[in-house]
Amino acid sequence: MDNILKRVREIILEPMQKMDITIDSITWEVEGKYNYLKIILDRELPLDIDTIVEATNIINPILDEYDLIKDEYILDISSKERG
Numbered sequence: 635m636d637n638i639l640k641r642v643r644e645i646i647l648e649p650m651q652k653m654d655i656t657i658d659s660i661t662w663e664v665e666g667k668y669n670y671l672k673i674i675l676d677r678e679l680p681l682d683i684d685t686i687v688e689a690t691n692i693i694n695p696i697l698d699e700y701d702l703i704k705d706e707y708i709l710d711i712s713s714k715e716r717g
Contacts, residue, residue, distance in 0.1 A: 681713035
């Protein structure tokens, strides 16, 4: 799975950079019977919900196109928590 997560980072990196967004982390987590692909985004300005939705609308079709993950999963995209 590490190679797949690395490839996911590679294919979404440029579109996120165009939005001035950095990819903080990408993880695969299993919770009960559900698989989650969790992508945490960050940028200098706080990420609001509209920007997260915009990023999701860019990332989701890219993941569908490349079809790297054969298992069913829930895509969970959020912003990095700031202290």
